[in-house]
Amino acid sequence: MKILNRSIISGTAIALFSVSVGALAASDETCYTIKTENRLNESTGRYENKLIKTRKNIHIDVNRPDIGKAGTETTYDASGSTTPSGKVNYKWETASGGFGFIGPTDQAQVIVKTDDASGVNAYTRITIIDPECKIANSSRIDVNYYP
Structure with missing residues (x-):
């Protein structure tokens, strides 16, 4: 059995700004760290x-092999990834490599x-x-496939 490699990337989508003291929207506490x-x-x-208000980060965590045999099926798993709201949508894209x-x-x-x-x-x-927080973070995943 092949040992999987885990890529962990912590996104740095930070927005720092000040606002007047007042009421906060419900999602503010979910999406931002708020201090006075x-x-x-x-x-x-x-x-x-x-x-x-400082925007909270998205954490990308992907299990995937370092190498694999060409022509065989391989699973990439990003279920360890987290978002500030806990609601996660995934978008995998082919970048290159046949x-x-x-x-x-x-x-x-x-x-x-x-x-x-x-x-x-x-x-x-x-x-x-x-x-919910209307933010996203991306990461490139590399795997070498041998003949």
């Missing part, structure tokens, strides 16, 4: 409390098979989407 800071208002010269997907490409797991029996360095791209 005492900031200087340069126009008045007074310190005021401001809410600071392989194709067998089955749907909008699931956590996809099956790939190389077309080239002579061997190939195949790479694909996974995009993890948080539909």
Whole structure:
């Protein structure tokens, strides 16, 4: 049995800005880390409390082999990936390398098979989407297939 490699990428989709103290939308606490800071208002010269929102990250975690035999089916699994809201959409894309997907490409797991029996360095791209927070993060996945 082949030991799988795990690629773990923590997305850095950060948006830092300040807003006036007030009511927050329900998804703000889900999608952002929110803290209050005492900031200087340069126009008045007074310190005021401001809410600071920092967007939470998407974490990409993909189980896949380092290498595989050309012409055989291989499973890539991104089910360990997480989003701030907990709602995850997947989008697998063929980037290059003479392989194709067998089955749907909008699931956590996809099956790939190389077309080239002579061997190939195949790479694909996974995009993890948080539909509630309206953010996404992508990562390139490389696998060497030997003849």
